[in-house]
Amino acid sequence: MIPAAFDYVAPRSLPEAVADLVKHGSEAKVLAGGHSLIPLMKLRLSTPSFLVDIGRIQDLSYIREADSHIALGALTTHHEIEFSELVKARLPLLQQAAAQIGDAQVRNRGTIGGAAAHADPNGDFPTCLLALDAELIAVGPRGERSIKAQDFFVDTFTSALEPAEILREIRIPRPPSASSGTYLKFSRRSQDWAIVAVAAQVSLREGRVERVAIGLTGMGPRPLRAAAAERALTGKAVAPDALREASAQAADGTQPPEDLNGSPEYRRHLAAVLTRRALEAITGSK
Numbered sequence: 001m002i003p004a005a006f007d008y009v010a011p012r013s014l015p016e017a018v019a020d021l022v023k024h025g026s027e028a029k030v031l032a033g034g035h036s037l038i039p040l041m042k043l044r045l046s047t048p049s050f051l052v053d054i055g056r057i058q059d060l061s062y063i064r065e066a067d068s069h070i071a072l073g074a075l076t077t078h079h080e081i082e083f084s085e086l087v088k089a090r091l092p093l094l095q096q097a098a099a100q101i102g103d104a105q106v107r108n109r110g111t112i113g114g115a116a117a118h119a120d121p122n123g124d125f126p127t128c129l130l131a132l133d134a135e136l137i138a139v140g141p142r143g144e145r146s147i148k149a150q151d152f153f154v155d156t157f158t159s160a161l162e163p164a165e166i167l168r169e170i171r172i173p174r175p176p177s178a179s180s181g182t183y184l185k186f187s188r189r190s191q192d193w194a195i196v197a198v199a200a201q202v203s204l205r206e207g208r209v210e211r212v213a214i215g216l217t218g219m220g221p222r223p224l225r226a227a228a229a230e231r232a233l234t235g236k237a238v239a240p241d242a243l244r245e246a247s248a249q250a251a252d253g254t255q256p257p258e259d260l261n262g263s264p265e266y267r268r269h270l271a272a273v274l275t276r277r278a279l280e281a282i283t284g285s286k
C-alpha cells in the first residue's frame with residue numbers, strides 16, 4: 001500500500017498546471033481530491049511519476065447560477081454540492097447523488113471534476129451529468145473547449161480529456177420550472193458504491209411528459225442513457241401504466257457486467273425497478 005516514487009508540483013494557475021502536464025507528458029497526472037487516484041497509486045494500479053496538484057489554484061471551487069446554466073468549478077467538493085441550497089432547489093438529483101457518495105471524509109475531499117475525469121461507470125456523478133445534459137469545459141495547450149457529457153464519458157475510466165487537458169468547469173443547463181429530478185441508488189450497505197443507480201429528470205407540460213432523461217449507473221462500461229424508456233415516455237400523459245411500461249424498457253440496449261455484486265439479469269431488474277420508482281417519485285403518479 002505504498003505508492004511508487006513520484007515528483008510533485010502545486011502550481012498556482014491553470015496555465016502553469018497545463019505547462020507542467022505538457023512538460024511531463026504521459027508520466028504526469030492531475031491530482032484533485034485524491035480519493036480515486038491515491039488509492040490506485042497505493043495499489044500500484046496507477047504509477048504516475050509526476051503529480052500536478054491543482055488544489056491550490058484559485059477560483060476552481062464554486063457553484064454559480066448564470067442565465068442559461070448552473071456552473072460548478074471542477075474543485076467543488078461533493079460536500080459543497082450536498083449542502084448547496086442552489087443545487088438542492090434547481091438540481092435535486094445532483095444534490096441527492098452527492099449526499100450518497102461514500103462517507104463524510106470522501107465527500108469532504110472528493111471533487112466533481114475528479115469524479116467526472118475519473119469516468120468510473122459505477123460513479124454517481126457521471127450518470128447525473130449525462131442525465132442533466134451537462135457540458136464539461138476543459139483547458140489545454142490549445143486553449144479551452146466544451147465537451148458534451150454524452151461525448152465525455154468514452155469508456156471505463158476513460159474520458160474525452162486529452163493528456164494535458166484539465167477540466168475547469170461543469171455547466172448544467174437550467175431545467176425549466178415544471179421539471180424535477182431524483183437519484184436513486186441501490187447498494188448493499190449505506191455508503192457503498194452503487195450496484196445500479198438511476199438519475200432521472202422529467203419536464204412536464206399540461207400533464208404530459210415533455211422531456212425525460214434517465215441516466216444509468218453500473219449498467220455498462222460507461223454511464224448510459226435509458227434511451228428506449230425515454231422514447232416510450234416522451235409525449236405521454238403521466239399515468240401509472242405509462243410509467244410502468246417505460247420503466248420496463250430501462251435496461252434495453254445496456255451491457256450490465258457480471259460480478260460478485262450481481263448478475264446482468266439482476267442489474268436489469270434493478271434498473272427497471274429503480275427507474276419506475278424514480279419516475280413515480282418525480283411525477284407523484286403511482
Ligand SMILES: Cc1cc2nc3c(=O)[nH]c(=O)nc-3n(C[C@H](O)[C@H](O)[C@H](O)COP(=O)(O)OP(=O)(O)OC[C@H]3O[C@@H](n4cnc5c(N)ncnc54)[C@H](O)[C@@H]3O)c2cc1C
Binds near residue numbers: 030033
Ligand atoms: C472509500 C471511498 C468510497 C467512495 N465511494 C464512492 C461512491 O459511493 N460513489 C462515487 O461516485 N465515488 C465514490 N468514491 C470516489 C470519490 O467520489 C472520488 O472523490 C472521486 O471519484 C474522484 O475525485 P477526486 O477529486 O478525489 O479525484 P482524484 O482522485 O484526485 O483524481 C481522479 C482522476 O481524475 C483526474 N482528475 C482529477 N481532477 C481533474 C481535473 N480537474 N481535470 C483533469 N483530470 C482530473 C486525476 O488525474 C485522476 O485520474 C469513493 C472513494 C473512496 C476512497
